[in-house]
Amino acid sequence: MRIAQIAPLFESVPPRLYGGTERVVSWLTEELIRQGHQVTLFASGDSITSAELVPCAPRALRLDPNVRDALPHQMIMLDKVRERADEFDILHFHTDYLHVPLFPSERVRTLTTLHGRQDLPDHMPFYRRFADMPLVSISNAQRSPLPGANFVATVYHGLPLDLHIPSYNPKGGYLAFLGRISPEKRPDRAIAIARAAGLPLKIAAKVDKADDAYFRCVIAPMLNEPGIEFIGEINESAKSEFLGEAAALLFPIDWPEPFGLVMIEAMAFGTPVLAFRCGSVPEIVEDGLTGRIVSDVDEAVRAIPGLLKLDRKGVRARCEERFSSARMAAEYGRIYQRMLRRLPTPSSRDRHSLRVRAPSTDRAPEAPPTAT
Known part of the structure; x- marks a missing residue:
């Protein structure tokens, strides 16, 4: 598949220092490439990736002393995505919901992973307005405040298993x-x-x-x-x-x-x-x-x-067993495939409008019970 990954611009991909979302986007991007997909990454220009990089700001906004307002940079990125949207099978956003009103005609192949808290009252009218937006939650708890939103799955984060060498005899004592x-x-x-x-x-x-x-x-x-x-x-x-x-x-x-x-x-x-x-x-x-x-x-x-x-x-x-980037990328790959199967054929796109689906119950499996 031809996949666009759209990352926040606040940190590079991966981050130089602190940063969760951009780190996950990096792991997902690299693993999708390893699994045979063609990936284009929209991110800050100081990002390091095996994908084709589309720089949307010279460097991570948080570490750029010249940046006073992040919004113009984010809008430039969204416009770059819009210009190239026809090149991709899937547009996968990790930028909360800033992009949603700008891509109404692409919503059947647009996926949004929500990375932040969703229990704030300000979110509720937005999700009611855009109830057909396909969403992924990163935990079942995250999606619980939005029972009417169109969550298509919960996908837990995963990391490359060779990233860290386990330490079975730590000497720190702290x-x-x-x-x-x-x-x-x-x-x-x-x-x-x-x-x-x-x-x-x-x-x-x-x-x-x-x-x-x-x-x-x-x-x-x-x-x-x-x-x-x-x-x-x-x-x-x-x-x-x-x-x-x-x-x-x-x-x-x-x-x-x-x-x-x-x-x-x-x-x-x-x-x-x-x-x-x-x-x-x-x-x-x-x-x-x-x-x-x-x-x-x-x-x-x-x-x-x-x-x-x-x-x-x-x-x-x-x-x-539970938190590898290979598992994470495979789960997203299955979501992409489901979305592509729902795309209208070229001959029918102009005759049929998108119908809003009921929210999915495809939640991540609960952790198995263990002894306490």
Whole structure:
């Protein structure tokens, strides 16, 4: 198939530092090519890919000091997609819904993977207006606030299994927090858990401008506590040592997490995950097998000893079974094929208009029950 992958412009594909969506787009693009598809990637010009790259901004917008407004750059990208749309069988967008009103005539071969939270009231009228837009959720929990939207499937993220070498005998002896400093990610909980458990905590995270006040007023004073080390934002190579040598990953979120990429990145190293019961967490973490799922800080502290005894080889094995990029790309490939089978024939396109289908129930399988 001839597939266009349209990525956000905020980070390169893959990102130099922090970035979830663009990293997933990179893994998906490379695996689709490996599986024999012809892929064109619309992304920032500093992206690195085996696909044909259509640069839509000179560099990642977040790292470009000259960028003040992202919207003009995004509109340029959408216009480049429009110019070349006839070259592709499938247009696969990862840009939320900015493109939707611009491609009404292409909606039968346009797929949109939603990467963010979908429980905000502002989203509801949009999805009612564009109820025929084919959507993919990245967890069943993500789609639950939008029962009337046209979700055609849930596809869990996956990573290349050769990307990280598992570490079955870590020597770090510390707990890890990796991601973004923000109120919903709750690094304060991570600090409280580590202090109560008597274990060191290393925090590798970026601080967005929007969260600078939270970092300065809430988190920075806590970094002076014994055993707490703030590393800052790290790149992919540094992540290998950071997660691989950690005793466990703390994921103490306080929001409806759509997926939580760092959880499967940790699992790829064999590193177990302690996560709070929010959003996608019960779909990603298998309690008692790849980590522990808890509801508050006290329960988290009590779970630490058992968490550290989990079999890291078992954690890695479940990651291989459930969260590979090969599995992810194959699932998307099947969705593309279903979409192409529904395309009208050239002789009938002008005679028949698209009819809105009922929302799909093609949800991702729930994680199998495990011992707690």
